[in-house]
Amino acid sequence: MANNINKPKFNFTWFYMIVGGVLLFINLFGEGNNDAIREKKYSELKEYISKGYIGEIIVYDTDEIEAYVKKDSAKYIFEEKELKNDARPLVVSTLGSRDNFENFINEQKKNPDGTGGKFDGTLQYDKKPDYLGGLFWNILPFIIIIGVWIFLMRRMSGGGGGQGGVFSVGKSQAKLFDKNNGTRITFKDVAGQEGAKQEVKEIVDFLKNPQVYTELGGKIPKGALLVGPPGTGKTLLAKAVAGEANVPFFSMSGSDFVEMFVGVGASRVRDLFRQAKEKAPCIVFIDEIDAVGRARGKNPSMGGNDERENTLNQLLTEMDGFGTNSGIIIIAATNRADILDKALLRAGRFDRQIHVDLPDLNERKEVFGVHMKPLKLDESVNVETLARQTPGFSGADIANVCNEAALIAARNKKKAIDKQDFLDAIDRIIGGLEKKTKVMTQKEKETIAIHEAGHATISWFLEHANPLIKVTIVPRGRALGAAWYMPEERQITTKEQMLDEMCSILGGRAAEETVLGHISTGAMNDLERVTKQAYGMIAYAGMSEKLSNLCYYNNDEYSFSKPYSEKTAETIDNEVHTMINSQYERAKEILCEHKEGHAKLAQLLIEREVIFAEDVEKIFGKRPWASRSEELFGKEEGDAVGVEETATALEESTEKIKEEKKEEA
Numbered sequence: 001m002a003n004n005i006n007k008p009k010f011n012f013t014w015f016y017m018i019v020g021g022v023l024l025f026i027n028l029f030g031e032g033n034n035d036a037i038r039e040k041k042y043s044e045l046k047e048y049i050s051k052g053y054i055g056e057i058i059v060y061d062t063d064e065i066e067a068y069v070k071k072d073s074a075k076y077i078f079e080e081k082e083l084k085n086d087a088r089p090l091v092v093s094t095l096g097s098r099d100n101f102e103n104f105i106n107e108q109k110k111n112p113d114g115t116g117g118k119f120d121g122t123l124q125y126d127k128k129p130d131y132l133g134g135l136f137w138n139i140l141p142f143i144i145i146i147g148v149w150i151f152l153m154r155r156m157s158g159g160g161g162g163q164g165g166v167f168s169v170g171k172s173q174a175k176l177f178d179k180n181n182g183t184r185i186t187f188k189d190v191a192g193q194e195g196a197k198q199e200v201k202e203i204v205d206f207l208k209n210p211q212v213y214t215e216l217g218g219k220i221p222k223g224a225l226l227v228g229p230p231g232t233g234k235t236l237l238a239k240a241v242a243g244e245a246n247v248p249f250f251s252m253s254g255s256d257f258v259e260m261f262v263g264v265g266a267s268r269v270r271d272l273f274r275q276a277k278e279k280a281p282c283i284v285f286i287d288e289i290d291a292v293g294r295a296r297g298k299n300p301s302m303g304g305n306d307e308r309e310n311t312l313n314q315l316l317t318e319m320d321g322f323g324t325n326s327g328i329i330i331i332a333a334t335n336r337a338d339i340l341d342k343a344l345l346r347a348g349r350f351d352r353q354i355h356v357d358l359p360d361l362n363e364r365k366e367v368f369g370v371h372m373k374p375l376k377l378d379e380s381v382n383v384e385t386l387a388r389q390t391p392g393f394s395g396a397d398i399a400n401v402c403n404e405a406a407l408i409a410a411r412n413k414k415k416a417i418d419k420q421d422f423l424d425a426i427d428r429i430i431g432g433l434e435k436k437t438k439v440m441t442q443k444e445k446e447t448i449a450i451h452e453a454g455h456a457t458i459s460w461f462l463e464h465a466n467p468l469i470k471v472t473i474v475p476r477g478r479a480l481g482a483a484w485y486m487p488e489e490r491q492i493t494t495k496e497q498m499l500d501e502m503c504s505i506l507g508g509r510a511a512e513e514t515v516l517g518h519i520s521t522g523a524m525n526d527l528e529r530v531t532k533q534a535y536g537m538i539a540y541a542g543m544s545e546k547l548s549n550l551c552y553y554n555n556d557e558y559s560f561s562k563p564y565s566e567k568t569a570e571t572i573d574n575e576v577h578t579m580i581n582s583q584y585e586r587a588k589e590i591l592c593e594h595k596e597g598h599a600k601l602a603q604l605l606i607e608r609e610v611i612f613a614e615d616v617e618k619i620f621g622k623r624p625w626a627s628r629s630e631e632l633f634g635k636e637e638g639d640a641v642g643v644e645e646t647a648t649a650l651e652e653s654t655e656k657i658k659e660e661k662k663e664e665a
Helices: 012-029 042-050 071-076 098-108 131-156 194-208 210-214 234-245 264-279 307-319 361-372 383-388 395-411 419-431 442-461 495-505 507-516 521-540 566-593 595-608 613-620 626-633 643-664
Strands: 036-039 054-060 064-069 089-094 122-126 175-177 223-227 249-253 282-287 328-334 352-355 468-472 482-485 610-612
Touching: 042 054, 042 064, 042 089, 042 098, 054 098, 064 071, 194 210, 194 223, 194 234, 194 328, 194 352, 223 234, 234 249, 234 282, 234 328, 249 264, 264 282, 264 307, 264 328, 361 383, 361 395, 383 419, 395 419, 419 482, 442 468, 442 482, 442 495, 442 507, 442 521, 442 566, 442 595, 442 613, 468 613, 495 507, 495 521, 495 566, 507 521, 507 566, 507 595, 521 566, 566 595, 595 610, 595 613, 610 613
Parallel strands: 036 089, 054 122, 223 328, 223 352, 249 282, 282 328
Antiparallel strands: 054 064, 064 089, 175 249, 468 482, 468 610
16 A cells, blocks of 8 residues: 555646657658658759659759659669668759759750750749648647646636646635644733633633543533634634644635535535544634625525525534534634524534623733734833723734834834834824825914814813823824824713713814814814714614613614614704704813913914823813822822722712812802
């Protein structure tokens, strides 16, 4: 058996080359191979003609002469061994002058009276045959047909002339990672996501020690579905499970099942599970499973035989337990679990749904720590500050921040990456690249400064607005200016917090109308954000007086009707308009109250183009709500007080608020 394994495989390419070589040889040397050919000088050829040895002469357009010798005269020119096998003797020469040669032939022909030369043969003129060109045009159609056939075979086998040829179309496209193939990834490489890691660690225990669970009558879970936003590390977490369990890991995307040929997707599913059974215990990871797992019967294309649904049916059958898939655990990832088929999510197929959410503050610190290991950092870099300034960032976003900071430091010829490089990287990712060369008139610059100063002023005096970091009027991306904040970590958001944020967003438009007396298109993005937020508060969160405690959220992706009547839609529009207008008027009142400070802030922006929270504090004084934050959580950043002290401070703060409201009343 060992000798058979090392035998070379038959390759059709060599077969085609051999056939082509034989045809070429036959065409070039097949004709005239019985002729005895002798090349002579032109003077010698004339001598043979005058002696009567030549019977036929052919003159070609290339001035070549072929003179066929009479059989009874061949012995005077050729040797006896050259005349065997009925060879036709031939003399080849090159023509000197065609006119002189014709005169010579006429002289050598016999005259009627019997005088003259001894040439009694024929003289004809012909075109030299192109044997190579004829061969080319004869075999060209075969070359084209063979080439097209090879191209189609390689395309149908996956683009590389893979194993099996055309029959490998239905083979699984999964990539296999085991201890001998690929880099091993463990839970140490996954920063944060402690809750998700805790759940998947049990899967590792199932694969390492299945008898511990089966002895008590339990069954190993068939599958786990990782659900979360893009970039949160779902794929990395699945690879870490395989690395910790030290078992083979099959990885493929949901789109790999989809093919233009009917039945290929189902065939690939069967082949995938066949390979998994051979490698059991193992893990099969399907990324973006929503490509094939979308709910059946809701496909907009009205096809009666949907290839995607056939693939899903086969996947459901393989996971249903009819086969003995012991030791095979399916891990899938998606960020659209709401559109998956219910049969796919039921217990017995995907027994667990593991939510991989965006990292919180502490988890972002860990993620920064992982991605900062290969970087040369300056002492000024504070991981906690960076984690606080990147709320809502995924693990992929944080990796991008670290890489962008390294590129910025290298661009500035620095030997280490400092704090400012990271801050510039965050600004670059959020807002885009600075465009300092963008041409703006002085009037446009003043309008932008008044607009951004309006945002900063209102957010400074609102209790629930996010703390201000800096304000800039340098164009960045598509924005002509921006105000940067440090959002708080919130699990739930109150109506008062959302209204304060709405008022702060409308501060730019309110500042334009209050100071300049006209409005511009610079607030288009602000209005879009406010409108979406207001509709969400009223239609989804039930934060309306007329439509209180009602939610019209519809999860049906293919629904063509609204979940409310036209009269309710009109009420929603009116409530949104009322809410936005009330916050707009509130913003104008705050600006009128702090008109002088707003003017100083705008002028400072025009002069410096970038100002920070310290500059705003010099103009308006300390933020009124900062003192309460320090009372609750300590004056130093990250220095939290105890639980009892926090509760006491919270009660005292609540009493102060009540007393202030009574005094105002």
